[in-house]
Amino acid sequence: MTEKNMVQTIRDTLFEEMKRDERVLVLGEDVGARGGVFRATMGFVDEFGQDRVLDTPLDECLIAGISIGMAIDGLRPVAEMQFADFIFPAFNQIVQEAARIRYRSNGDFTVPMVIRAPYGGGVHGALYHSQSIEAFFAHVPGLKVVAPVTPYDAKGMLLQAIDDPDPVIFLEHKKTYRSIKGEVPDERYTIPFGRAEIRREGSDVTCVSYGLMMHYCLEAAERLTSEGVDVEVIDLRSMYPLDMETVLSSVGKTGKAMIVYEDNKFLGLGAEVAAQIAENALFELDGPIVRIGGPHVPAMPYSPTLEHWFLPDADRIEQEMRKLAEF
Amino acid sequence: MTEKNMVQTIRDTLFEEMKRDERVLVLGEDVGARGGVFRATMGFVDEFGQDRVLDTPLDECLIAGISIGMAIDGLRPVAEMQFADFIFPAFNQIVQEAARIRYRSNGDFTVPMVIRAPYGGGVHGALYHSQSIEAFFAHVPGLKVVAPVTPYDAKGMLLQAIDDPDPVIFLEHKKTYRSIKGEVPDERYTIPFGRAEIRREGSDVTCVSYGLMMHYCLEAAERLTSEGVDVEVIDLRSMYPLDMETVLSSVGKTGKAMIVYEDNKFLGLGAEVAAQIAENALFELDGPIVRIGGPHVPAMPYSPTLEHWFLPDADRIEQEMRKLAEF
Amino acid sequence: MPKKKDQHTELGLKQEDLLEMYRFMLLGRLCDERQWGFNRQGKAPFVVPVSGHEGAQVGSGWAFERGKDVFCPYYRDMALVLVAGFSARDVFLGLFGKKDDPSSGGRQMPAHWGSAKRNIITGSSPIATQVLHAAGIAYSKKLKGEDAVVGTWFGEGGTSEGDWHGAMNFAGIHQLPMVFICENNQYAISVHESKQVAGRVYKRAEGYGMPGVEADGNNVLDAFRVTKEAVDRARSGGGPSLIELRTYRYYSHTSDDDDRTYRTREEVDEWRAKDPIPRFEEYLKSVEMLDDARIAEIRDETQAEVARGAQEAQDADFPDPIDAMKNVYAESEVAS
Amino acid sequence: MPKKKDQHTELGLKQEDLLEMYRFMLLGRLCDERQWGFNRQGKAPFVVPVSGHEGAQVGSGWAFERGKDVFCPYYRDMALVLVAGFSARDVFLGLFGKKDDPSSGGRQMPAHWGSAKRNIITGSSPIATQVLHAAGIAYSKKLKGEDAVVGTWFGEGGTSEGDWHGAMNFAGIHQLPMVFICENNQYAISVHESKQVAGRVYKRAEGYGMPGVEADGNNVLDAFRVTKEAVDRARSGGGPSLIELRTYRYYSHTSDDDDRTYRTREEVDEWRAKDPIPRFEEYLKSVEMLDDARIAEIRDETQAEVARGAQEAQDADFPDPIDAMKNVYAESEVAS
Numbered sequence A, B: 001m002t003e004k005n006m007v008q009t010i011r012d013t014l015f016e017e018m019k020r021d022e023r024v025l026v027l028g029e030d031v032g033a034r035g036g037v038f039r040a041t042m043g044f045v046d047e048f049g050q051d052r053v054l055d056t057p058l059d060e061c062l063i064a065g066i067s068i069g070m071a072i073d074g075l076r077p078v079a080e081m082q083f084a085d086f087i088f089p090a091f092n093q094i095v096q097e098a099a100r101i102r103y104r105s106n107g108d109f110t111v112p113m114v115i116r117a118p119y120g121g122g123v124h125g126a127l128y129h130s131q132s133i134e135a136f137f138a139h140v141p142g143l144k145v146v147a148p149v150t151p152y153d154a155k156g157m158l159l160q161a162i163d164d165p166d167p168v169i170f171l172e173h174k175k176t177y178r179s180i181k182g183e184v185p186d187e188r189y190t191i192p193f194g195r196a197e198i199r200r201e202g203s204d205v206t207c208v209s210y211g212l213m214m215h216y217c218l219e220a221a222e223r224l225t226s227e228g229v230d231v232e233v234i235d236l237r238s239m240y241p242l243d244m245e246t247v248l249s250s251v252g253k254t255g256k257a258m259i260v261y262e263d264n265k266f267l268g269l270g271a272e273v274a275a276q277i278a279e280n281a282l283f284e285l286d287g288p289i290v291r292i293g294g295p296h297v298p299a300m301p302y303s304p305t306l307e308h309w310f311l312p313d314a315d316r317i318e319q320e321m322r323k324l325a326e327f
Numbered sequence C, D: 001m002p003k004k005k006d007q008h009t010e011l012g013l014k015q016e017d018l019l020e021m022y023r024f025m026l027l028g029r030l031c032d033e034r035q036w037g038f039n040r041q042g043k044a045p046f047v048v049p050v051s052g053h054e055g056a057q058v059g060s061g062w063a064f065e066r067g068k069d070v071f072c073p074y075y076r077d078m079a080l081v082l083v084a085g086f087s088a089r090d091v092f093l094g095l096f097g098k099k100d101d102p103s104s105g106g107r108q109m110p111a112h113w114g115s116a117k118r119n120i121i122t123g124s125s126p127i128a129t130q131v132l133h134a135a136g137i138a139y140s141k142k143l144k145g146e147d148a149v150v151g152t153w154f155g156e157g158g159t160s161e162g163d164w165h166g167a168m169n170f171a172g173i174h175q176l177p178m179v180f181i182c183e184n185n186q187y188a189i190s191v192h193e194s195k196q197v198a199g200r201v202y203k204r205a206e207g208y209g210m211p212g213v214e215a216d217g218n219n220v221l222d223a224f225r226v227t228k229e230a231v232d233r234a235r236s237g238g239g240p241s242l243i244e245l246r247t248y249r250y251y252s253h254t255s256d257d258d259d260r261t262y263r264t265r266e267e268v269d270e271w272r273a274k275d276p277i278p279r280f281e282e283y284l285k286s287v288e289m290l291d292d293a294r295i296a297e298i299r300d301e302t303q304a305e306v307a308r309g310a311q312e313a314q315d316a317d318f319p320d321p322i323d324a325m326k327n328v329y330a331e332s333e334v335a336s
């Protein structure tokens, strides 16, 4: 066991895995000498050399496209999109190629690749360094999309992603990189996808979340204990596959459901969670299904006053929790 | 009034508008001499010349990117994506640029452009000529996404899209191009976005749909009259802005809601509709919210046996309507 | 007994090579004609023709080592995948979307080639995506120290996509063992080369730090020669090359197209006169490897092979609908 | 009284031009130094430096006609947008994300330039998207018969994106009135040109059917000369050009970067010795337009201008949070 923050955990996990498995290589913009703009590959090039720590040209379409070729040829590429906001030039290669190659070849070809993408707001990143992208990819059959928010999960799920025989979009919330710390076992372990984690047991309200917001939800839930409001907080961890079993059994217990996410509300992941609750647990509910999401504006503005306005925080979550509990 | 099919209506509407407004031009692959692979710009190049009927290189990123520049400079580009499935190389220009330019410039720049995209399945198009793409774009603040399914709507909404000061994704279901006919007024008229249309009044079940599936829903609803089941069928017409008022008041009347769409179910548009019903009308429901969507596979396969398996049809919709009515 | 005007000996091609190359060109042409027949009969809703490209495809394909090298073709490449190991039967299984279609088990449209055991990488409809896959595979081969060469084929329209630019750039930077082969038939569906490509395709090579050359794609030996040089250079560590093979497609783009809206019959006839198959026959006669009698025999044999393959494919089973759920993921999980 | 070694007269530049160009270069440099000061004080979380690029930007920018021509810059182009009409105050309003930031009203990060009335097209973070907007605007100008020329600026890293390829191709096909200007500082954050660009940037021009030329970006008059030729050619219907200006950035990529991980101090010092500002001062002295006394005066005036602009920007208001809802759509509708 060692205490680490998120980005250190990701770095160490990748480093160990590249030592363990020759097929693994990292590629992306500035992953080499620079060690990645968030330092996730710091020192890699000295240890593994330029060929396995590949500084690519500034072309995300290329990064995804060559990763597919490498994966088809038996390597295990772990590609970094410098910021999730810059994944869109690669959208065609990811959605039309990586996601569909197993299916379209009837299993003759597979694409075991990982795309790491630092995402999310609250870091003065403005419109193009703050975005949430999970909804775009969770909608695409053939892809898996995960977003661990504890160092323990980050290690186990990153190794799972590398082991996974299919393409995985691995989302890392930038604001958790240094702010979230935790104990990480030193030995290798994996965490299967599609299993949500109950971070806090509660009987009054089920609060489903993931990413940075999950931590805010925990904070809000803690505050409410003093008022005798007992909230169950579920960390989805994986957007696809989605663990609705855990969500539905919790809702069966509490009868109240809220979903909190940072992405804009409309057709964000919370829509699918709410829809599945409404399909499968409608008559166990004794309150409306509440969604807290980002406003319908194109990502958060730069100016401190505007950015603060944009991002849901623990106060707002707390109010909504209270309202729903009292409903 | 003239009776026309969908694609003829779109062609005539564009033709008239280009005559009326010099600023309007069409661009895309094969829109010139070939008149578009679906003949939507047949004869245009002879009337308006190569400069306003622009055959572009095979690069959707370019098509979207130059359209943005043209729109900024005062033109009214109507870009054609030859198939919706091929819009993804343009994803970055549409989502990061077109959608965000008004916002990021605080209104100093605007992008009045239309992207036409023939989409949808049932045409032996297999994985890459059958896709539904509305969910990707409806999720993006700054964009509008519409999908008319009657010739009357096609004309009024296409003119609305061209008049609209913001970028509009205009979806045309390929299977309706020649199969759906209707009366179209000869004079110019527009249909404001964000207003759903009740295609069939009913008291037992609210069936929300759009695109080709909407026609299947009407067919299924008609069949059920013999059994005394009375289904209200709502054609959303516009995915964003979304007319939940009409949906919610209908649900208030029937107490039963189902959403039918061709796109894969998970995080498809139906998820948002279901979520908003669950948020706002939960206690008016006396049945679960039912979603019928495509299976979680990467678009429909080519082989006739597989394609038929994939696409929801009137039979399956009828069964689900009956089940829900009887609930 | 090589006669005068012998070009093939200096290219290292023996009689067997030439005759096999001829057979493959013929097989491609006859499969194409047969599939159009099925289309007219309403038995094949969608057809992608190869006719006209056989010289470019067989000539360039023959320069690679089957079993070792990697093929990243595009939909036009029927004659190429025949060289790479597809049979006529395989082609028709794909045409009809049958269960045993080696490319996709009937999931993809016809002409979306792929076969792991033949080193033909699965292709899709979105244009030019395969050139980046080819670059990634070439990087992998180099990293592993294997001496395989990767070939990727595309039309001149394919050069417009960003994927092509990225692959050319990456291959040039890392001097990858690969060959970019452009089958330039001057049209992307209806769009003429002059509205598609600023400048010339082969001239773009220099800007990416690699040699670029053009050749007559309707002369199978020219196509072989320039490709062989590039493949040898790539295999010996000399890096990538770009080859532009000038050619022409005789039919419409696909069975959904009508080329009369954008090509004059005169232009088509002009190029029909440069048909790569008769031209190769002339050559084979000039070096006395073939005469008209032998040509007739070979045509009959090949025709029979096509008929057999087509019949077997027609008789083959369609996929079981329930199989449509398979191979979405390794564990074939489905959304709850 | 132009003296020996006079390069500017033949370029059609008068004394006023040279002194204004000099002022703009100095203004860019001093704004940059001031913003770093704010960053160190914790008053500006994010800074994008221009230092080193002033010669390339002012030289190329000066070749365009303000009020008529169109600028599609990228984030590095502070000195360029000063030429195009931004004031020091405007720059600092953007730095602090204030309400009156002309580019975005405080919505975008600093250095995301834009201003309709100055013909500076709004820019974003995603690299190279603006070159396609520039091509679309150039097409529009040509269609309307206006004789405006469109300039677009980008780093050598920007040439790797598909957007750049598409814009070059389209501009070449339609011979658009535009100029592509690459500020090649040899690094894209940490990635050296050798891993970014196969071959050479300016050499790619031929493959797109347009002239390409390189020049010393740290010599403002060279930068002006090659750009002016291209702008004149574009305006007179001669089509597009690609210009590669070799230069160097003196600071880290941004305030979030640390260039010591990837650049030696020796290399930085080597380029510091080629600083475009002292070099231009030398020239202006050689033609007796400046002497050290006058230089000191101009520096003081410019320093004062920067201080004034910075102060006014600091005192300015932040946007009202509720304004964050505005300008999503024309009608500013919001999801229900």
Ligand SMILES: Cc1ncc(C[n+]2csc(CCOP(=O)(O)OP(=O)(O)O)c2C)c(N)n1
Binding pocket: B029, B058, B060, B082, B086, B089, C076, C125, C126, C127, C154, C155, C156, C157, C158, C159, C183, C185, C187, C188, C189, C253
């Ligand atoms: C990304 C994308 N855009 C558009 C299409 C539609 N399309 C299919 S083939 C084709 C023309 C390709 O021409 P070329 O590359 O020259 O190859 P050729 O058919 O001439 O052999 C087009 C536009 C597509 N398949 N993919």
Ligand SMILES: Cc1ncc(C[n+]2csc(CCOP(=O)(O)OP(=O)(O)O)c2C)c(N)n1
Binding pocket: A029, A058, A060, A082, A086, A089, D076, D125, D126, D127, D154, D155, D156, D157, D158, D159, D183, D185, D187, D188, D189, D253
């Ligand atoms: C699409 C995209 N990918 C990655 C980035 C992150 N990024 C910002 S600047 C930059 C380097 C740009 O280098 P260059 O184009 O040479 O311009 P320079 O900064 O050297 O002036 C990178 C990789 C981005 N902004 N957009």
Ligand SMILES: [Mg+2]
Binding pocket: C155, C156, C157, C183, C184, C185, C186, C187, C188, C189
């Ligand atoms: Mg072609």
Ligand SMILES: [Mg+2]
Binding pocket: D155, D156, D157, D183, D184, D185, D186, D187, D188, D189
């Ligand atoms: Mg640079």
